[in-house]
Amino acid sequence: xxxxxxxxxxxxxxxxxxxxxxxxxxxxxxxxxxxxxxxxxxxxxxxxxxxxxxxxxxxxxxxxxxxxxxxxxxxxxxxxxxxxxxxxxxxxxxxxxxxxxxxxxxxxxxxxxxxxxxxxxxxxxxxxxxxxxxxxxxxxxxxxxxxxxxxxxxxxxxxxxxxxxxxxxxxxxxxxxxxxxxxxxxxxxxxxxxxxxxxxxxxxxxxxxxxxxxxxxxxxxxxxxxxxxxxxxxxxxxxxxxxxxxxxxxxxxxxxxxxxxxxxxxxxxxxxxxxxxxxxxxxxxxxxxxxxxxxxxxxxxxxxxxxxxxxxxxxxxxxxxxxxxxxxxxxxxxxxxxxxxxxxxxxxxx
Amino acid sequence: xxxxxxxxxxxxxxxxxxxxxxxxxxxxxxxxxxxxxxxxxxxxxxxxxxxxxxxxxxxxxxxxxxxxxxxxxxxxxxxxxxxxxxxxxxxxxxxxxxxxxxxxxxxxxxxxxxxxxxxxxxxxxxxxxxxxxxxxxxxxxxxxxxxxxxxxxxxxxxxxxxxxxxxxxxxxxxxxxxxxxxxxxxxxxxxxxxxxxxxxxxxxxxxxxxxxxxxxxxxxxxxxxxxxxxxxxxxxxxxxxxxxxxxxxxxxxxxxxxxxxxxxxxxxxxxxxxxxxxxxxxxxxxxxxxxxxxxxxxxxxxxxxxxxxxxxxxxxxxxxxxxxxxxxxxxxxxxxxxxxxxxxxxxxxxxxxxxxxxxxxxxxxxxxxxxxxxxxxxxxxxxxxxxxxxxxxxxxxxxxxxxxxxxxxxxxxxxxxxxxxxxxxxxxxxxxxxxxxxxxxxxxxxxxxxxxxxxxxxxxxxxxxxxxxxxxxxxxxxxxxxxxxxxxxxxxxxxxxxxxxxxxxxxxxxxxxxxxxxxxxxxxxxxxxxxxxxxxxxxxxxxxxxxxxxxxxxxxxxxxxxxxxxxxxxxxxxxxxx
Numbered sequence: 067x068x069x070x071x072x073x074x075x076x077x078x079x080x081x082x083x084x085x086x087x088x089x090x091x092x093x094x095x096x097x098x099x100x101x102x103x104x105x106x107x108x109x110x111x112x113x114x115x116x117x118x119x120x121x122x123x124x125x126x127x128x129x130x131x132x133x134x135x136x137x138x139x140x141x142x143x144x145x146x147x148x149x150x151x152x153x154x155x156x157x158x159x160x161x162x163x164x165x166x167x168x169x170x171x172x173x174x175x176x177x178x179x180x181x182x183x184x185x186x187x188x189x190x191x192x193x194x195x196x197x198x199x200x201x202x203x204x205x206x207x208x209x210x211x212x213x214x215x216x217x218x219x220x221x222x223x224x225x226x227x228x229x230x231x232x233x234x235x236x237x238x239x240x241x242x243x244x245x246x247x248x249x250x251x252x253x254x255x256x257x258x259x260x261x262x263x264x265x266x267x268x269x270x271x272x273x274x275x276x277x278x279x280x281x282x283x284x285x286x287x288x289x290x291x292x293x294x295x296x297x298x299x300x301x302x303x304x305x306x307x308x309x310x311x312x313x314x315x316x317x318x319x320x321x322x323x324x325x326x327x328x329x330x331x332x333x334x335x336x337x338x339x340x341x342x343x344x345x346x347x348x349x350x351x352x353x354x355x356x357x358x359x360x361x362x363x364x365x366x367x368x369x370x371x372x373x374x375x376x377x378x379x380x381x382x383x384x385x386x387x388x389x390x391x392x393x394x395x396x397x398x399x400x401x402x403x404x405x406x407x408x409x410x411x412x413x414x415x416x
Numbered sequence: 417x418x419x420x421x422x423x424x425x426x427x428x429x430x431x432x433x434x435x436x437x438x439x440x441x442x443x444x445x446x447x448x449x450x451x452x453x454x455x456x457x458x459x460x461x462x463x464x465x466x467x468x469x470x471x472x473x474x475x476x477x478x479x480x481x482x483x484x485x486x487x488x489x490x491x492x493x494x495x496x497x498x499x500x501x502x503x504x505x506x507x508x509x510x511x512x513x514x515x516x517x518x519x520x521x522x523x524x525x526x527x528x529x530x531x532x533x534x535x536x537x538x539x540x541x542x543x544x545x546x547x548x549x550x551x552x553x554x555x556x557x558x559x560x561x562x563x564x565x566x567x568x569x570x571x572x573x574x575x576x577x578x579x580x581x582x583x584x585x586x587x588x589x590x591x592x593x594x595x596x597x598x599x600x601x602x603x604x605x606x607x608x609x610x611x612x613x614x615x616x617x618x619x620x621x622x623x624x625x626x627x628x629x630x631x632x633x634x635x636x637x638x639x640x641x642x643x644x645x646x647x648x649x650x651x652x653x654x655x656x657x658x659x660x661x662x663x664x665x666x667x668x669x670x671x672x673x674x675x676x677x678x679x680x681x682x683x684x685x686x687x688x689x690x691x692x693x694x695x696x697x698x699x700x701x702x703x704x705x706x707x708x709x710x711x712x713x714x715x716x717x718x719x720x721x722x723x724x725x726x727x728x729x730x731x732x733x734x735x736x737x738x739x740x741x742x743x744x745x746x747x748x749x750x751x752x753x754x755x756x757x758x759x760x761x762x763x764x765x766x767x768x769x770x771x772x773x774x775x776x777x778x779x780x781x782x783x784x785x786x787x788x789x790x791x792x793x794x795x796x797x798x799x800x801x802x803x804x805x806x807x808x809x810x811x812x813x814x815x816x817x818x819x820x821x822x823x824x825x826x827x828x829x830x831x832x833x834x835x836x837x838x839x840x841x842x843x844x845x846x847x848x849x850x851x852x853x854x855x856x857x858x859x860x861x862x863x864x865x866x867x868x869x870x871x872x873x874x875x876x877x878x879x880x881x882x883x884x885x886x887x888x889x890x891x892x893x894x895x896x897x898x899x900x901x902x903x904x905x906x907x908x909x910x911x912x913x914x915x916x917x918x919x920x921x922x923x924x925x926x927x928x929x930x931x932x933x934x935x936x937x938x939x940x941x942x943x944x945x946x947x948x949x950x951x952x953x954x955x956x957x958x959x960x961x962x963x964x965x966x967x968x969x970x971x972x973x974x975x976x977x978x979x980x981x982x983x984x985x986x987x988x989x990x991x992x993x994x
Contacts, residue, residue: 210481211489211502213555227426230442231435308849308907312856320855328502328555329493330428335906337849339429351506374488381482 069200069364072151072174075389080178080202084171085148087116089178092393099153101180102164103128104243106394116140118155120163124243127270142191158182159193160346161244162275168196176200177360183348184356185214188251189244189279193356201362202389205370206347207325208378214325214349220342221252224299227319227340232297235315236340239304239322242268244346246301247275249323252344253299254282263287263295265302265311292316308337325349354378369394417553419447420455420527421560427571431851436573440581444608453603454531456582458564460575462602463531467539468546468565473500476547480505497566500550501558507551524552528603530561576679585611591628591823594680598622624662624672626680627699627745627753628823632830635814639831640787648814649757650782650790651742652802653832654703655715655810655927657722659683661702661739662746663694671695675704686727690737693775696767697748702741702779705808712738712805714970715941716929741768742779742813745821753821760821782812790814794833807970810926811835836992837924837942838966840865840958841949843875844919847897848908850882857890858897858909861945863921865936867960875913876960878936881923884944892948893919918954922947924992928967938963946992962989 073082073089080089087097094111101107101117103124108117115122115134122137140146142165145154151171158164158180166179175198182204184193207214228236240246246268253262261283264272272284287300296316306312307320322338325345333341348356353375357365365379365386372388379386423443430436440459444452457463477486477500486503493499525533530549537545546565550558563569579597580590582604588611599618600607609615663673673694675684684691687704706713706721721735744764745753752760761781768778782801784790790812793800797809811834819829842863850859860882864875885893896911896919903910912918924946931939938960966989 209489209492209503210485211493211499213502213506215555223422230438308856310856317853318855320851330498331494333429337851337855337907339431339851340426341429350503371488371492374485377482377484377488 067172067174069174069176072171073169073176073178073200075391079391079393080389082148082151082169085151085153087148087153089167090180090394097148098134099167100125101158101167101178102160104161104181104241107180110134114138116146116153118142118163118165121165122163124163124271124274127274128243156196157191157194159184159187159190162190162247162278164190164244166196168198174199176202177362178202179204181206181347182356183346184352185217185345185348187248187346188255189248189275195356195359197361199362200364200366201357201360202366202368203353203357203375204347204394205353205367205372205375207345207349208353208367208371208375210350210374212325212328212349213351214328214343214345217248217252217344218256220323220344221249221256224321224340224342225253225256225258227321228297228299231319234317234319235295235297236299236321237307237312237315237318238299238301238342239307239320239324239338240268240301241324241346242271242303245323245344247272247279247281248346249301249344250281250284251279254280258299259283260298261285263290263298263300265300265306267303267306268301287314290314304336357384358382417525417527417530417549417557417561419443420451420458421553421557423455424560424563424569424571425556427573431572433577436577437581437584440573440578441584444581444585449605449608450603451526451528453605453608454527456578456604456607457531457602458527458569459571459573459578463564464567465534465565467537467542468534468567470496470566472543472546473497473562473566476500476543476550477504497562497568498559501562502555504550504558524554524557525549527564530564531602534565575681582607582611586613591680595626595628596620597680598625598682623664623666624674624699626660626662626674626676626682628680629658629660629678629701630743630821630823630830631825632813632815632832633825633827635831635833643787643814645784645786645790647816647818649761649817650784650793651779651813651815652782652797652805652809653811653813653834654705654712654740654779655808656703656705656718656740659702659704659739660745661690661694661700661741662698664697686722686724687737688727689732690739690775693739693773695773696771698767699745700739700741700764700767700776701743701745702739702776705738705740706735707738708736710804712740712808714807715810715927716967716970719929737775739776740779741776743821756818756820757815758817790833794835809835837926837946838989839922839924839946839992840962840990841920841952841956842878842923843913843954843957844893844897844911844921845875845877845913846908846910847893854890857894859890859894861893861921863923864913865958865960865963866955867936875954876936878934878938878960878963879923879925879940879943881921881943881945884924884946885948889945889948892950913954915955916953920949920952920954920957921945922949928963928970930967936960936963938967965989 073080078093079091087099088095089099090101090107091098096113098112099116100121103121108125110129110133113135116138119139122139125133140155142155142157145152151169154168155165158166160181160183166177169176177196177198179202182193240249250262263285265287304322312318319339320337321340321342323342323344325347326332327341327343365384366389367375367386368389368391376386376388426439427436481503489503490499549561553561579593583590583593599620658678660676666672673691674682675687675691677683706718744760747763765778782793794812798806802809811832814831816829842865844861845864846862847858848860849855850857862877862880864877866873867876897909900912901909902912923943925940925943927941929939
């Protein structure tokens with residue numbers, strides 16, 4: 067049979083007709099399998115949700131206790147039977163709890179990888195290639211210009227800058243789930259032991275991570291005075307870099323940790339002064355390493371630079387096609403949630 | 417190379433002058449000779465690599481990458497050097513994949529190795545050598561290498577700033593480094609040794625050295641009451657470029673002449689017509705101007721001769737350079753800087769008379785007995801002696817007659833009293849966030865004037881300004897921008913600008929010049945926000961035609977004829993306070 071009969075794109079995301087479930091659906095469905103808890107993949111209102119324990123915890127933290135009718139945690143490597151289809155979750159290395167989902171049925175093995183990276187990350191389980199017939203790959207950074215390099219070297223860049231400008235605050239834009247905590251872990255691994263200051267929107271997620279990883283001293287930025295913030299490193303959601311919130315910091319150096327920072331024009335466009343190329347997605351080398359490792363003969367490409375990756379697969383003798391799924395890849399770059407952090411600035415005093 | 421690449425990378429994103437200075441000084445302090453010397457040479461434009469053309473780089477990358485992937489990548493990145501730097505294949509990985517390849521990547525080259533090797537490399541050897549270096553470097557290193565060899569660093573560092581950073585190594589005066597600069601050459605080991613206090617000051621053997629100029633303070637209203645007009649000389653402040661013209665003889669008797677900018681940069685190659693006229697032995701302080709048919713042209717005209725790579729015969733004929741002098745620092749080996757201005761002025765007048773050169777004349781003094789007379793002269797230079805040159809007058813200089821010529825900006829000796837700036841009322845159209853301290857404020861403004869469009873009157877952008885306002889005013893504008901945003905384009909916000917809704921700025925500026933980079937065809941010099949006009953509806957703001965007429969008048973080119981009968985103010989613009 068054709069793999070499309072096991073899993074096919076639908077307007078709300080990938081759908082398995084044989085077992086009646088969606089993967090990372092964009093709107094409320096009866097049965098959803100969630101690869102990871104970023105807001106473009108994990109939405110509220112589904113009837114049943116299957117995901118890793120961590121993904122379910124994080125969804126609860128972000129979406130509230132009643133985010134789904136029923137939930138079923140599935141551990142990495144464990145299988146679950148849905149109709150005559152078997153599904154299992156495997157580490158994707160993207161953020162804490164992130165999984166590739168293997169769907170087996172009717173003689174086909176399809177892996178929906180969600181977002182993934184094969185680079186080391188101290189805050190989540192490492193990516194494992196899963197043998198399959200069809201591999202569904204993201205393409206966020208699927209151009210050969212995206213090479214993420216060594217994150218430890220980027221952290222050194224930040225620390226050197228902090229040493230050179232001890233009277234200024236270093237304000238680092240980082241996605242609230244995954245990136246922020248990975249940065250903290252990387253800073254600690256580099257020997258940075260001063261308190262790290264957090265925007266209110268990062269507090270609860272970082273608190274969840276801190277139960278599992280030693281993240282050192284963390285302080286809410288809103289309680290710190292300007293003098294205390296001189297020379298400090300503070301993390302905030304990317305949108306807060308240009309928010310009134312940033313005014314509390316002494317002459318801040320605007321930093322942004324993202325794979326997009328590889329391209330100078332992208333960094334300049336955002337007014338970033340210290341770009342840090344640290345990404346939770348595969349770079350080009352990663353994608354072109356992972357795809358052959360799965361042994362898949364057919365590659366479906368979704369969200370990002372699909373054209374380039376599909377072209378590359380062609381040059382490798384792999385059948386490939388873009389899925390044209392919309393609604394993913396926005397990561398979490400939306401407006402900053404109101405956490406009360408901006409109140410002081412709104413009054414114009416900070 | 418890696419450390420130099422890291423420096424360039426950081427400088428490219430940094431906006432603040434002081435922060436750039438800190439980065440440069442930290443680099444010079446931490447980097448040994450000769451590496452840091454070659455970095456200084458690269459930053460001051462002392463290096464050039466004629467064989468490294470973009471075509472070479474394009475050929476290298478096309479041999480190594482899939483053309484479709486290259487096209488998609490170049491399209492996304494938009495810069496050839498950067499695209500190549502980012503997608504250059506990692507040789508370790510390629511070697512692992514293709515069994516027949518035995519090339520092993522070398523160690524990353526130092527900047528010294530790159531510069532010294534390129535100096536002796538033949539054209540045919542260049543591509544192979546570049547490829548080996550690109551194999552050995554990381555992304556930032558490759559980017560820096562390609563920027564270096566193609567001569568387009570563009571990291572916002574002037575030669576002066578780089579020299580200032582060297583001076584900061586040992587608390588030296590940047591002017592002193594500037595004076596010594598011609599005595600050194602890459603990789604500048606002696607310069608660093610001197611800056612760090614490890615060797616004595618080198619002797620200057622240059623027969624025509626630059627000497628740091630004497631600078632003035634802006635005069636304030638309260639100053640006049642304390643000053644006796646009888647103690648002062650007044651002269652026109654010319655709207656040109658301050659230069660120092662030095663001429664003398666080498667030990668062998670050969671005549672040598674040089675023209676320096678205010679910061680000590682040797683600008684002789686750009687002005688051969690003037691250098692030829694420097695047939696004296698001494699150092700003159702004066703203004704570089706363009707003079708056509710006995711008439712000094714406005715700065716807008718001079719602008720057209722500046723920043724040209726080559727000086728064509730046509731350019732020389734259309735924009736003849738002229739030197740209008742106002743001080744004499746040295747004559748025939750005698751240092752006159754220790755003499756009072758009254759004495760120097762006498763010697764200067766005699767020298768200019770002897771020279772009798774059509775390219776060099778004396779900046780006349782302005783007769784005045786009291787400050788009111790001088791104020792009248794400043795308000796109307798044409799009637800007070802400047803005559804047909806009045807368009808090139810940007811104010812008056814007031815100099816104490818008994819003052820010695822002191823380098824730097826000594827207090828109480830020289831003042832400048834600029835004419836009031838031109839002003840227009842313009843409408844805020846777009847706002848962008850600033851940098852550093854202002855990164856959360858919309859502090860960079862694009863403003864426009866009215867002109868006739870296809871569908872009636874429309875606003876066309878005429879300039880950008882990001883200072884002139886107080887912190888409190890910045891807060892007011894920032895609030896206005898956030899509350900009246902009508903569109904967003906990346907970091908830029910479009911702000912409401914309709915007949916009745918919008919924010920009017922009084923914009924002050926020093927002059928105008930033609931520009932192909934602006935849709936309006938006009939660029940302002942030194943525009944700044946001089947007043948917020950929350951009281952004024954946008955429809956009452958000024959029209960673009962006002963600027964067009966001003967520019968025509970400044971260039972002496974008759975406009976389309978429409979302004980022939982217009983009142984004087986419509987031809988020459990409006991000045992603040994007028």
